[in-house]
Amino acid sequence: MTKLTLTSLLLLLPLIFIVLTSAPPTIASEAATKGYSKSIPRFLGKFAYPNRGKPFQYETRYFEQRLDHFSIADLPKFRQRYLISTRHWTGPDRMGPIFLYCGNEGDIEWFAANTGFVWDIAPRFGAMVLFPEHRYYGESMPYGSRDKAYANAASLSYLTAEQALADFAVLVTNLKRNLSAEGCPVVLFGGSYGGMLAAWMRLKYPHIAIGALASSAPILQFEDIVPPETFYDIVSNNFKRESISCFDTIKKSWDVLISEGQKNDGLKQLTKAFRLCRDLKRTEDLSDWLDSAYSFLAMVNYPYPSDFLMPLPGHPIKEVCRKMDSCPEGTSVLERIFEGVSVYYNYTGKVECFQLDDDPHGMDGWNWQACTEMVMPMASSRESSMFPTYDYNYSSFQEECWKDFSVKPRPTWITTEFGGHDFKTTLKVFGSNIIFSNGLLDPWSGGSVLQNISETVVALVTEEGAHHIDLRSSTAEDPDWLVEQRAFEVKLIKGWIEDYHQKRNSVFSI
Secondary structure: OOOOOHHHHHHHOOOOOOOOOOOOOOOOOOOOOOOOOOOOOOOOOOOOOOOOOOOOOOEEEEEEEOOOOOOOOOOOOEEEEEEEEOOOOOOOOOOOOEEEEOOOOOOHHHHHHOOHHHHHHHHHHOOEEEEEOOOOOOOOOHHHOHHHHOOOHHHHOOOOHHHHHHHHHHHHHHHHHHOOOOOOOEEEEEEOHHHHHHHHHHHHOOOOOOEEEEEOOOOOOOOOOOOOOHHHHHHHHHHHOOOHHHHHHHHHHHHHHHHHHOOOOHHHHHHHHOOEOOOOOOHHHHHHHHHHHHHHHHHOOOOOOEOOOOOEOOOHHHHHHHHHHOOOOOOOHHHHHHHHHHHHHOOOOOOOOEOOOOOOOOOOHHHHHHHHOOOOOOOEOOOOOOOOOEOOOHHHHHHHHHHHHOOOOOOOHHHHHHOEOEHHHHHHHHOOOEEEEEEOOOHHHHHOOOOOOOOOEEEEEEOOOOOOHHHOOOOOOOOHHHHHHHHHHHHHHHHHHHHHHHHHHHHHOO
16 A cells, blocks of 8 residues: 555545555464463563653642442442643633543553653643553552452452443542533543553543543454454564564574473573573473563564663664574574563663563553453464464463462453444444554554544554554654654544534533
């Protein structure tokens, strides 16, 4: 397809916008069978690099929330943390908008620091900025502490997407009432799981929010809506497009890793080779650690240096493959792997040894969510994937969830609650004012909406984009396509707000 610039699209198609310079990566429809147990890919990553400093100005406040919004049971309430900035807000008299970011599965300050787009555009809209934290993450812990909140299946049972959306709805409604700002329109923002929440909240609470920007939101990554191989095929394609030899090295490494681990002192040698802080107990732990690095590298394959998950150079996968491919002749497969993966885990060169189980942002709650309602089938194909071949095995997944949490997954609940099957009809009939933005380098893009649904439910798709890159702060290094994408998002949001005011004025003038 011929690449279209933003200007030409605005002339040809004022309300629908797609940037797509090539077909999506090939997706295998069927995976070969091989006994292989996989951990569930995370949206963000338990190895995420801690944010330093407070780049934006806001107040930290707390709001008393119900533990269960859908029951009259007298349960203990909890304090939900939220970040708020009224620095540029024009106030209720001028019906200044409220920009609400739907908090993800982690510390809300981290998301606030990495969602510069919202802060960048707030002044031009005269908007309040609101970042509510997702329950059971960060400081928003029911029962008064993380230990009590995560004690068992009963205490974790209120960690659901539905309860989180209700938290956001109750918070912003209460806030507007207290500020006499009932007439101020709310625009939702979210990236990754937060993007899913933003889209779902717009559908579930259209009377509370006038529109949503859902960036990198895989709302279709459930049941059989998309092939389960999609995620790992896209990750693999990211590496293959940089270097076939790099792709092949990674593909070979899994068997080499298993073979090495089976030797008498194999685990000890692997501990030494990969500079682990503690003795390796199972090769699977090291495999998961490597798997995580490759998946996260694909997610944050930004064209400029970033420290969203880890301090990384621009085009980090290119650098990983360069490291692997430039090793001297005779370098072993696992030595090449270590050189490459060190770009992700130790680009600064300051890490002395590696922990395989760090969780600096407290996102272990995602394992619970993945085992209950956020059930996303994953598989790895024989030909297209550089990962070990395996089929999605729901029975094994169910057993693992029972072992970890004594809970049985609800694999069809999300599509029952929010939809997914026949999503085009559903969004066209019931949806409006939603932007689904995706970059095709992002492995989660395969589970998102990549086609325009209507004049007001649009897909912004960029060939070189990675995980919610459009929500990051603008920089001098931003490529033209990213500048154009953000400009179009601003245009659409402006249109939503203007339309809201026009309709509201028409109602009150009757």
